[in-house]
Amino acid sequence: MxxxxxxxxxxxxxxxxxxxxxxxxxxxxxxxxxxxxxxxxxxxxxxxxxxxxxxxxxxxxxxxxxxxxxxxxxxxxxxxxxxxxxxxxxxxxxxxxxxxxxxxxxxxxxxxxxxxxxxxxxxxxxxxxxxxxxxxxxxxxxxxxxxxxxxxxxxxxxxxxxxxxxxxxxxxGTQVLAEPQPMKATDARSQPDLRDIKGQEMAKRALEVAAAGGHNMLMVGPPGSGKSMLAARLPGILPPLSPREMLGIR
Ligand SMILES: Nc1ncnc2c1ncn2[C@@H]1O[C@H](COP(=O)(O)OP(=O)(O)OP(=O)(O)O)[C@@H](O)[C@H]1O
Ligand SMILES: [Mg+2]
Known part of the structure; x- marks a missing residue:
């Protein structure tokens, strides 16, 4: 056979x-x-x-x-x-x-x-x-x-x-194997936090709305006004990625 x-x-x-x-x-x-x-x-x-x-x-x-x-x-x-x-x-x-x-x-x-x-x-x-x-x-x-x-x-x-x-x-059927769990890629605690930002209530609100609705965002402002700082804190308020999503962005 x-x-x-x-x-x-x-x-x-x-x-x-x-x-x-x-x-x-x-x-x-x-x-x-x-x-x-x-x-x-x-x-x-x-x-x-x-x-x-x-x-x-x-x-x-x-x-x-x-x-x-x-x-x-x-x-x-x-x-x-x-x-x-x-x-x-x-x-x-x-x-x-x-x-x-x-x-x-x-x-x-x-x-x-x-x-x-x-x-x-x-x-x-x-x-x-x-x-x-x-x-x-x-x-x-x-x-x-x-x-x-x-x-x-x-x-x-x-x-x-x-x-x-x-x-x-x-x-x-005598010893059933458990399904393996995906290994963790990043530790959520190591991400920068939105609370580091002083003031900028409008900008923070816009960030939250963009995160909640999955919208695009355009930031305009003079150098040093905190655009990069705000953008770096966006992943911290998004839900964790599924393994498949993580693969897609890597
Ligand atoms: N609202 C704020 N709260 C706390 N720190 C701030 C704030 N705005 C700016 N800063 C400080 O200023 C630094 C420069 O900001 P950032 O690099 O985000 O500016 P930018 O708008 O991206 O500038 P560029 O247009 O030159 O890229 C930040 O690293 C931070 O230390
Ligand atoms: Mg910048």
Missing amino acids: VARVETVAFQGVEARPVDVQVHMAGGMPTFTVVGLGDKAVAESRERVRAALHAIGLGLPPKRITVNLAPADMPKEGSHYDLPIALGLLVVMGVMSQTDLDKFIVIGELSLDGQINAVAGALPAAMAANARGRGLICPEACGPEAAWAGMDEANVGGILAPRSIIALVNHFK
């Missing part, structure tokens, strides 16, 4: 979809990864083999082929470990294909079955969102991925397990 797990390849800041296909058949026991991967992708075999062994699921003595499609696009990085391992768990009957169909998967494995942080959780989460899927990423990347602000309609959400065991338990 062939298992399919969706992941991404990074080209600059763009995340292109990659289909990880895992095939297991009788014959000489081998484990090959094809699909134009770099050295880190080729070495993935050893990490996957050791990680699965560590959780008590040694690879069966079969002919295992992993294809990273599209096969003509170069793939670099160690984040293919987890999708390859999950594909193997599907062909071994430990996980179900339908569970994984809802997700895009990234993550590097350590030899003891833990899932290590990888770069690019945010673009991967945005790509997943655009394709109506959730994201499975390392625990350490959860707060970064949560910045993408998954759509309500997206059934998958973000899963950030610490280890393969934690992920398998989540799908079995």
Whole structure:
């Protein structure tokens, strides 16, 4: 049988979809990864083999082929470990294909079955969102991925397990993973406060009206009259940005 797990390849800041296909058949026991991967992708075999062994699921003595499609696009990085391992768990009957169909998967494995942080959780989460899927990423990347602000309609959400065991338990329903929270970017208290401004009641009122109604504002006045000072205090009276809004202005 062939298992399919969706992941991404990074080209600059763009995340292109990659289909990880895992095939297991009788014959000489081998484990090959094809699909134009770099050295880190080729070495993935050893990490996957050791990680699965560590959780008590040694690879069966079969002919295992992993294809990273599209096969003509170069793939670099160690984040293919987890999708390859999950594909193997599907062909071994430990996980179900339908569970994984809802997700895009990234993550590097350590030899003891833990899932290590990888770069690019945010673009991967945005790509997943655009394709109506959730994201499975390392625990350490959860707060970064949560910045993408998954759509309500997206059934998958973000899963950030610490280890393969934690992920398998989540799908079995024995230990459900909590959705990661976006990390805080700025501390609201560090922003300049409107009370620093002496007098200027009209200008302050205009600032409040602009903030409340989302209007544009033009300030005219001689140098040193406090225009820049007033403008710097506008964010302090606006409601906090949602993660998605923050991404938009950065
Ligand atoms: N109403 C005020 N209350 C307290 N301090 C003020 C006030 N108006 C001006 N100041 C002081 O004057 C300084 C200069 O103001 P600011 O730089 O905001 O002027 P500006 O209108 O932006 O000038 P420019 O046109 O040269 O850019 C401020 O840093 C602040 O210390
Ligand atoms: Mg100024």
